[in-house]
Amino acid sequence: MSIALTIFLLVFIGELIQWIGQSVLLELAYVLYLRLFHSGSAKRQRALKTEILTAKAELMQTSAQDQFAAWAKLRRRVDKGLADLEKLNGELGSARASFSMKFNVFIWIVTTGLQFAVGWWYSKTAIFYLPSGWLGPATWWLSLPFAPAGSVSCGVWQMACRRVIKVGERVVKDFAAPSMAAPTEEKKPEKAKTQ
Incomplete structure (x- = not known):
């Protein structure tokens, strides 16, 4: 491939990424990353959210004075679910921060870094x-x-x-x-x- 075409393609890719937006590309890539590498955690997070909402709805319908044992059991289930969800959210948040940093470095290399390297080399x-x-x-x-x-x-x-x-x-x-x-x-x- 000729150097003129190579430079044109590098500039085009850089401008295309800028036009689409790095944050939009980050969100799309992160969804794909979650599905490929953290699908179990994402499914567990959705299941925990559903379970917590169901337990909260039951807790709201249960009288704390009349049915204390059932209410306390539901309350412990909600609290445990919230603690598990918070821990899982922390793990996924850490994975997202790590992915975001790596993705931003990759985008910089693909756009600015390669253009600089080709410009310096030639x-x-x-x-x-x-x-x-x-x-x-x-x-x-x-x-x-x-x-x-x-x-x-x-x-x-x-x-x-x-x-x-x-x-x-x-x-x-x-x-x-x-x-x-x-x-x-x-x-x-x-x-x-x-x-």
């Missing part, structure tokens, strides 16, 4: 050469920082790709905005024409 490489005299004296700027004179450097190519993708995103949003707003608008009744 900093002296010309992405492509421009025809001589095409941009006049401004041609030297396109080869900054270390590419040969008369060429487009990796850093400039990354900036150009990012700008083109941002303009494309704006165009897509402009075209999508009217079509998304149209169904929510109500038609206003036409005024009767006077003759």
Whole structure:
């Protein structure tokens, strides 16, 4: 794969992640992570919540004075369920914090880290050469920082790709905005024409 296409794809992936939102991707990935690696804990958490709600409903219907033994038994069951749920929530919260940190590092590597590494590795490489005299004296700027004179450097190519993708995103949003707003608008009744 050519370096120009590689850089374009890295910039595109970075902008796509930024456009979707890192927090949205984190939530989706965490749900998948829970289902794959902590499915038993998640099922146990749901079962505990259901059990606690059922026991609380029974406790509310039981008179503490008239049926003290049944009420005390239900109360102990609710308290034990809440303690187990709190412990399980702590474990899942710890797993979520760990996953969140690893996911954020992965996203940084995929977006910023790879772009930086590729830009540094190919900093002296010309992405492509421009025809001589095409941009006049401004041609030297396109080869900054270390590419040969008369060429487009990796850093400039990354900036150009990012700008083109941002303009494309704006165009897509402009075209999508009217079509998304149209169904929510109500038609206003036409005024009767006077003759």
